[in-house]
Amino acid sequence: MKRTELEAYLGKHVKITLFDDDIIVGTLRKTEEYRELLKPNCYYLEGDYKNIVNQLTFRSSHVKRLEVVSAENAHTKLSEA
Secondary structure, three states, X not given: OOHHHHHOOOOOEEXXXXXXXXXXXXXXXXXXXXXXXXXXXXXXXXXXOOOHHHOOOEOHHHEEEEEEOXXXXXXXXXXXX
């Protein structure tokens, strides 16, 4: 997915399928908010994690599919079988 396409969803609750078919759900954020802690020019999903350093980061090119989900259905998962 192109960066400009992905950034249109910043701050929204989304379900993302990554290149390796892992599915993650949460609020899309950019790592620039925590530049000193995370890799620059990447994205992460805000969810149940309490520690920002342990967030899974990914690049826009890693996104295979994206869909917006409702906030009440957004539960962060690392992978889904």
